[in-house]
Amino acid sequence: MGHISLYDAKTHLSGLVERAAAGEEFVIAKNGVPMAKLVPLAKVTEPRKPARALGIIRIAPDFDEPDAQIEALFAGGEPDDGQDDRPVDAADR
Numbered sequence: 001m002g003h004i005s006l007y008d009a010k011t012h013l014s015g016l017v018e019r020a021a022a023g024e025e026f027v028i029a030k031n032g033v034p035m036a037k038l039v040p041l042a043k044v045t046e047p048r049k050p051a052r053a054l055g056i057i058r059i060a061p062d063f064d065e066p067d068a069q070i071e072a073l074f075a076g077g078e079p080d081d082g083q084d085d086r087p088v089d090a091a092d093r
Contacts, residue, residue, distance in 0.1 A: 001026065003027045003034070005029055006030040006035065009038070021041075
């Protein structure tokens with residue numbers, strides 16, 4: 001278990017969280033006095049269950065899978081809707 005100063009924890013929080021998620025534990029100290037502990041959370045192993053909000057009684061098995069169209073939008077691209085958006089040339093008709 002590593003010890004880290006509060007200043008360093010604030011400066012490197014993102015990296016420390018990644019390391020903690022991978023299994024490391026850290027004690028955060030202020031002026032040399034231990035104040036807090038950063039530890040990984042337990043992994044959720046059971047599937048999500050709907051809370052019947054809005055009448056939803058089932059969640060599709062692929063609900064949490066990445067969506068290529070949404071990822072394209074975040075990356076600044078255009079989603080692929082399966083349509084061919086090229087202009088139609090008179091020779092193609």
